[in-house]
Amino acid sequence: MLRTRAEAVSRPLAVEVFSSPGCAKCLYAKTMLRALAAELGAARVTWREVDILAETERAIELGVLSAPAIAIDGALVFASLPRPDRLRRELLRRLEAR
């Protein structure tokens, strides 16, 4: 248990942004995440893009209904595009809770 807790503290937040081809809103979400990840540091936040059409099963598994959507540590947190300050607050809250 202690080891699991220690691992969770040392591991960066894993953010997934669910996008679809040609979606300008998704480009905006990625730009926002890129900036936030750079600000908070790659050791604390990592992110990856999930193309809904290429990884449909992953999107369905997390309950994604539309693009863009954002999952953190394997759970859908934002079903639609959040404002940058809301996303930033959520990431900081999770980092501080560790």
Next chain:
Amino acid sequence: MTALVLVAAAVLGVLGFYEPCTVATHTLYAVRASREPRVLRDSLLLAVPRAVALAALVAAAAAVGPRATLPLVVALLAMGAIYLLTVNVYLPVPHLELHRLLPGRARLPDALKLGLTLPACTLPLVVVVALLAALAGDPRLGALAGAIFGVALSAPTIWYSLRGVPPASREFLGRAAHASHYVTTALLWGGAGVAWLATG
């Protein structure tokens, strides 16, 4: 004119499915629906209310008649420009969520909610159909055109709900979503030009 309105409604309805803001939502829905036992009932819940809502919207434009032409032409030119701009720039244009008008909307089936949501990038296509119906000035033709648009917009989703969405289809849908921006811009500006010439 009747044939032009009806054919345009069918073609633009299908094109609407391939728009970037439509394709992901509808593909995800289709994959989920294909695993459900009540796929036929859900397909009807998706397509019929959408067709009825669009029939009412387009019939209303047709009832206004040629007086609606100038505002619709201006709307098309503006929407065409917005379309081209939004290839790389995000503009917060909301979807038209007609299901919000219904009571108890939180409990509505997903199929109905999706059917009564017109994605923002399909709205210009609806305007093209409304413009053509207004030029024809026949509300019954407008209602038929709106219904055809709604059924055509839903048809690929129903097809994929019944057949599933294999990886090759998903790859095709991704390529189509990339190209649809340019096709739609050309159609919007072309439609505005034709309407302008038709009204002298």
